[in-house]
Amino acid sequence: MTGAPLPAGPLTAGPLTAGIELGGTKSIAVLARGPQILDRVRVATEDPETVLGGMMAALDGWQAAGAAIAGLGIASFGPLCLDPALPDFGRLTTTPKQGWAGTDLLAPFRRFGLPVALDTDVNGAALAEGRWGAAQGLSVHAYLTIGTGIGGGAVVNGRPLHGLMHPEMGHVRPASAPASGFAGICPYHGNCLEGLASGPAIAARTGRPAHEIGDDDPVWPMIADELATLIANLLLILSPQRILIGGGVGSRAVLLPHLRRATARMLGGYLAPVTPDALDRLITAPALGSDAGPLGAVALAEMAAAG
Template identity: 50%
Template sequence: MTDITYLGVELGGTKCVCTLASGPDAIIAQHRIPTTEPGETLGAIERVLDDWMTDHRPVSLGLASFGPIDLDPDSPTYGHITATTKPGWKNASVAQRFARSTGLPTAIDTDVAGAALAEGRWGGAKGLSSFAYITVGTGVGAGIVVGGRSVRGLGHPEAGHMHVARMPGDAWPGACTFHGDCVEGLASGFAIEQRSGRPASEIAADDPVWAAVAHTLAGMCHNLVMTAVPERILIGGGVVTRQPQILPMVRQRLVASLAGYGDAIAVTGRIERFIASPALGDQAGPLGAIALALDAAKAGQAAPAGV
């Protein structure tokens, strides 16, 4: 294994994970930092990175951050967190700050896009050029990869905030502070707790709330099939991981929803492979930051064989 090293930082809503690695199977060090206010959190990350740079010679830095993020390289606020609901973080500079403090080539994307890229490079979407990674936790996010690259346009995808057809008879207004009954407002861990009055981890597998969650996620997958036409959709995150009955329910509802239209036969004929669990587990996010670091280094040096 090469001694070329990369730095990665996954910035999450509750914690940040700093990673020093040569590749997916060569994680040299990891350090977790609570996400508090920006000055304290980003300063603590800089100290970790500075220590690692003293002892190693990393060639690049990847940042996989909660958002929304300004990803327009021509924007004066490139790499800033924008309209987040997390107190104190609106307009916080992330990419520019770390590029200056480390002096390294730096790439930034959303945390879920980073995880998607890691799954495509090393995990459950390896060998595919177009796929989606959905995480269902406190919120709902989706990383969408087309042609081997994460989707960007006017901004980055916020598929967790799409509206989908409601389950018949379900009139609960939803919990999203922006959109009410969007996917995140109906299927996130926060929404489930608001609806049921208790954390998702404490709800029985046969509780009716899971039918509503599966219906919502199947609607999200339906829309992704009809727009991004992914070769596979990986669904992970704490809610789905702790409630394994959800994925079979989503598969069943997606098959019914597609109703044989368009590419539905290609989907339904391999539904258990099409809707699947991520392969990298808890390391998808941290390795997503390393995948972005590899992209940042690509112009200046070749990635080592096997990475």
């Protein structure tokens, strides 16, 4: 096996599991025991055959090396059909990711004979942060990723939130259209949050990739004002005790202070517990960093293994 070295210190107790994170730009397969990632394989997210083939090759390699894997978790970009009663269960549905709509994410892995759990990447990341990260001990929390796309997951009493389907927070529309007149790039909604504030949207509205934009650029307060619509609505509707902000754009340190100020303005002092000091704890970075995604798949694998 090749990939991340074995972490220092004693091994975490618990089953050996495999997790697959299917992301907008890269996909990762990990072998783990609890939150300890023992090995990882990374491929670019191109066509489904190449990506899923790479993930299956990683599982084949681990099993050939003697790994007794107890469960598999798949945490994917969406939207997904997660209702076992529907004929499209396990498939991507109206995803804007070219070439992936209708892809069956479960069928290729059935030959491994493992218990499998499938959910969105953001629901998985939220679950991982609740088990091992910055949301431990909380009854309700949310995870937002702002990167190639924008997505949000929520965990209530230790379980990822599902209903009619799963949350699709990135396609909420902001309270008002951007003052710049930018129309947005979402192929479904134009100026929803993903169409306005994702990495590709920021590049389209500024002419530069997000990582090249300085911290003092006026685009950041504008992005924060748009994203604060979602954060304020989450606090009003779901009442999370913490909202974690991840992803390539979300991890920019400049964004969090703007988000806290914009959320406070939008709430207008209505929620008594949401004081300026509380916002520093309410809206934070994930403790698991860039591993929140793959560890989300591991958390799903543990759920599958436990039955």
